[in-house]
Amino acid sequence: MVQLTMAKAINEGLRRAMADDPKVLVMGEDIGKLGGVFRITDGLQSEFGAQRVVDTPLAEAGIMGTAVGLAFRGYRPVVEIQFDGFVYPAFDQIVCQVAKLHYRTRGNVTMPITIRIPWAGGVGAAEHHSESPEAYFVHTSGLRVIAVSNPQDAYVMLRQAIASNDPVVYFEPKRLYHTKGEVDLDVQLADAPPMGLARIAREGEDVTLLTYGSQVATALDAATAAEDDGVSIEVIDLRSISPVDYRTVTASVRKTGRVVVTHEAAREAGVGAELIASVTERCFNYLEAAPQRVTGHDIPYPPAKLEKHHLPDLDRILDAVDRVMDRPNSLSGVLD
Amino acid sequence: MTMTHTLTPTADLATDIDDVARLLTPDGERIADPELDRWVADVDAATLRGLYRDMVLLRRIDTEGVALQRQGQLALWPPCQGQEATQIGTARALRADDFAFPSYRETGVVYARGGKPSDFVLAWRGEEHSTYNPYDLNTATQQIIIGAQSLHAVGYAMGIQRDGTDQVAVAYFGDGASSQGDVNEAMVFASSYGAPVVFVCTNNQWAISEPVTVQAKFPIAGRAPGFGIPSMRVDGNDVLACLAAMRWAIDNARRGNGPAFIEAVTYRMGPHTTSDDPTRYRDKEEVESWRRRDPIARVEALLRSQNEFDEAFVASVDADADALAAAVRHAAMSATTRPPLTILDDVYAEPHSGIDEQREWFGAYLNGFAPAEEA
Ligand SMILES: Cc1ncc(C[n+]2csc(CCOP(=O)(O)OP(=O)(O)O)c2C)c(N)n1
Numbered sequence: 001m002v003q004l005t006m007a008k009a010i011n012e013g014l015r016r017a018m019a020d021d022p023k024v025l026v027m028g029e030d031i032g033k034l035g036g037v038f039r040i041t042d043g044l045q046s047e048f049g050a051q052r053v054v055d056t057p058l059a060e061a062g063i064m065g066t067a068v069g070l071a072f073r074g075y076r077p078v079v080e081i082q083f084d085g086f087v088y089p090a091f092d093q094i095v096c097q098v099a100k101l102h103y104r105t106r107g108n109v110t111m112p113i114t115i116r117i118p119w120a121g122g123v124g125a126a127e128h129h130s131e132s133p134e135a136y137f138v139h140t141s142g143l144r145v146i147a148v149s150n151p152q153d154a155y156v157m158l159r160q161a162i163a164s165n166d167p168v169v170y171f172e173p174k175r176l177y178h179t180k181g182e183v184d185l186d187v188q189l190a191d192a193p194p195m196g197l198a199r200i201a202r203e204g205e206d207v208t209l210l211t212y213g214s215q216v217a218t219a220l221d222a223a224t225a226a227e228d229d230g231v232s233i234e235v236i237d238l239r240s241i242s243p244v245d246y247r248t249v250t251a252s253v254r255k256t257g258r259v260v261v262t263h264e265a266a267r268e269a270g271v272g273a274e275l276i277a278s279v280t281e282r283c284f285n286y287l288e289a290a291p292q293r294v295t296g297h298d299i300p301y302p303p304a305k306l307e308k309h310h311l312p313d314l315d316r317i318l319d320a321v322d323r324v325m326d327r328p329n330s331l332s333g334v335l336d
Numbered sequence: 337m338t339m340t341h342t343l344t345p346t347a348d349l350a351t352d353i354d355d356v357a358r359l360l361t362p363d364g365e366r367i368a369d370p371e372l373d374r375w376v377a378d379v380d381a382a383t384l385r386g387l388y389r390d391m392v393l394l395r396r397i398d399t400e401g402v403a404l405q406r407q408g409q410l411a412l413w414p415p416c417q418g419q420e421a422t423q424i425g426t427a428r429a430l431r432a433d434d435f436a437f438p439s440y441r442e443t444g445v446v447y448a449r450g451g452k453p454s455d456f457v458l459a460w461r462g463e464e465h466s467t468y469n470p471y472d473l474n475t476a477t478q479q480i481i482i483g484a485q486s487l488h489a490v491g492y493a494m495g496i497q498r499d500g501t502d503q504v505a506v507a508y509f510g511d512g513a514s515s516q517g518d519v520n521e522a523m524v525f526a527s528s529y530g531a532p533v534v535f536v537c538t539n540n541q542w543a544i545s546e547p548v549t550v551q552a553k554f555p556i557a558g559r560a561p562g563f564g565i566p567s568m569r570v571d572g573n574d575v576l577a578c579l580a581a582m583r584w585a586i587d588n589a590r591r592g593n594g595p596a597f598i599e600a601v602t603y604r605m606g607p608h609t610t611s612d613d614p615t616r617y618r619d620k621e622e623v624e625s626w627r628r629r630d631p632i633a634r635v636e637a638l639l640r641s642q643n644e645f646d647e648a649f650v651a652s653v654d655a656d657a658d659a660l661a662a663a664v665r666h667a668a669m670s671a672t673t674r675p676p677l678t679i680l681d682d683v684y685a686e687p688h689s690g691i692d693e694q695r696e697w698f699g700a701y702l703n704g705f706a707p708a709e710e711a
Pocket of ligand 1: 029082089510604
């Protein structure tokens with residue numbers, strides 16, 4: 001076990017995946033000498049050369065489309081999208097090509113592409129640098145979607161994503177890049193929990209709080225605060241948001257009978273909507289209260305000075321907990 | 337096509353920085369160029385002093401931006417030092433009713449279009465996405481998504497065509513942006529419809545850490561003729577050449593001859609942004625060699641040789657720069673952040689029940705934190 005930041009854990013994950021498999025190559029803007037704008041690929045080009053750590057032209061559709069061709073040819077490209085808001089030029093290649101080629105070819109062609117996206121807000125960044133586009137990808141069949149929340153998962157799940165024969169969209173919360181944690185670098189992938197498994201981040205009895213990625217830390221803080229109020233919250237870090245590990249989720253909901261979902265992305269047709277629909281289908285008879293969402297507002301990501309009013313924080317989560325506990329809350333008497 | 341690109345058809349490297357049209361040498365000597373000269377025949381000492389003043393003021397805004405970022409007043413700043421001649425020379429060729437589509441680094445375009453001190457800093461402070469109303473400056477909100485604005489400029493130009501006026505739209509983008517699909521699609525549309533648009537590609541040699549050779553193996557201006565668009569490659573540190581090339585391109589568009597493309601070869605002297613570390617990817621010698629091509633020093637030398645650079649002039653420019661810097665600083669330091677509920681404003685142009693509901697809930701939620709009124 002070593003103490004690593006999430007950034008360093010991802011860097012190690014890339015390094016070891018490249019060392020183990022000569023077909024793995026890394027591509028993106030500024031990933032060579034600069035080591036990427038977040039330095040996640042630091043040192044990789046000097047170690048593996050410019051043929052395997054490819055500084056690309058500034059063209060996301062170009063990066064993604066050539067990754068498709070490389071995958072056709074038997075390579076395993078790991079693509080870095082510089083920031084969440086810049087994935088859209090590549091969107092057509094991801095949803096029309098990367099996601100569908102295996103299906104279209106009746107399984108003859110695999111697309112083992114990992115798409116790394118520094119993701120979400122809370123870092124005071126400029127416009128287009130704080131977006132949460134995960135729902136677009138979750139809605140696209142053929143993609144797996146991962147959102148990590150700690151260095152150990154970041155390391156293991158990146159290695160799993162690269163090893164997977166499916167395309168994986170891998171979200172890295174940039175707000176957590178510098179948080180440290182214990183990482184077992186020598187973990188055998190075969191022994192690690194499979195990539196799609198959720199993790200119970202904190203056990204509790206009264207409310208199931210579902211979340212992923214950047215919001216896990218906030219959810220855990222909320223659970224700690226709720227304890228003082230006599231409410232016991234079980235926090236589930238989904239880790240994979242497509243597919244979702246509903247076994248872990250429903251077991252928890254059957255125990256608590258109350259559900260709150262939180263994510264940074266906007267509410268409408270977001271991952272939270274999907275989670276609540278699925279939980280309601282599976283656990284309707286166990287529910288003691290209507291499930292609640294705590295999300296970003298349905299607005300374009302606001303200017304940095306105002307982002308704190310957009311991002312779900314501890315108080316907004318506790319307010320939703322009050323709603324499912326049928327205690328006085330912000331909705332009392334406001335909306336019918 | 338009245339003028340095609342000035343390139344030799346051999347495989348010039350994109351880094352062959354001296355294969356450019358130029359009117360002012362790096363030493364400030366005025367040289368002749370048969371194609372460009374006529375476009376600046378009217379430029380007298382007073383005009384030249386005006387361009388000098390603009391460039392000095394722009395550099396001062398830029399220095400102030402970096403300082404404010406270092407002091408924590410701005411979240412980020414994208415320096416444009418070194419690119420003053422490209423920005424001022426091209427933007428000063430525009431008429432007030434032409435429409436510009438700049439990128440994040442084109443502080444000088446916003447300045448030349450009449451931006452207020454707060455317009456240079458409040459977006460980088462994170463107060464607003466766009467501080468100015470684009471229709472007030474006839475300038476679109478500065479673009480962060482690389483290359484997207486090139487298509488907007490072409491569409492705007494298509495609108496001009498339909499309205500039958502002689503205005504022109506301008507798309508500004510970088511050498512890195514020339515790799516994007518949007519920029520290439522913009523050239524296809526502009527050419528197909530003969531839209532009155534000028535593409536200004538600021539080749540400052542770097543797209544963050546990627547040298548221009550990652551984007552191009554042949555000078556970027558050489559691409560436009562393949563789309564049927566005449567182009568020029570000019571010295572981007574030569575404000576006269578930039579002005580002349582832009583006047584040529586604009587005239588071409590105004591007269592209904594369609595798009596033109598300018599590649600301005602210049603250099604970003606500073607980091608990509610204040611978060612960047614250029615020492616990781618470029619050497620000091622390269623930066624120093626470009627310092628000797630400084631666009632402002634060049635005009636100063638020319639003005640001196642014409643005995644037009646007297647103390648009174650320098651003092652007045654310095655005073656203007658001081659005043660502008662103070663105003664920019666004041667705009668940043670005195671900024672007030674708008675109230676939380678306003679983040680729900682302007683998402684839609686028409687009332688929207690979903691947003692109305694969120695506003696109602698969020699208002700009640702925020703009120704829950706308000707201190708109880710004293711009786
Ligand atoms: C679509 C998109 N991809 C990536 C980025 C991140 N990014 C911002 S500026 C930049 C380099 C741009 O280089 P260039 O077009 O040459 O303009 P310059 O910054 O040199 O003025 C990159 C990669 C972005 N803003 N938008």
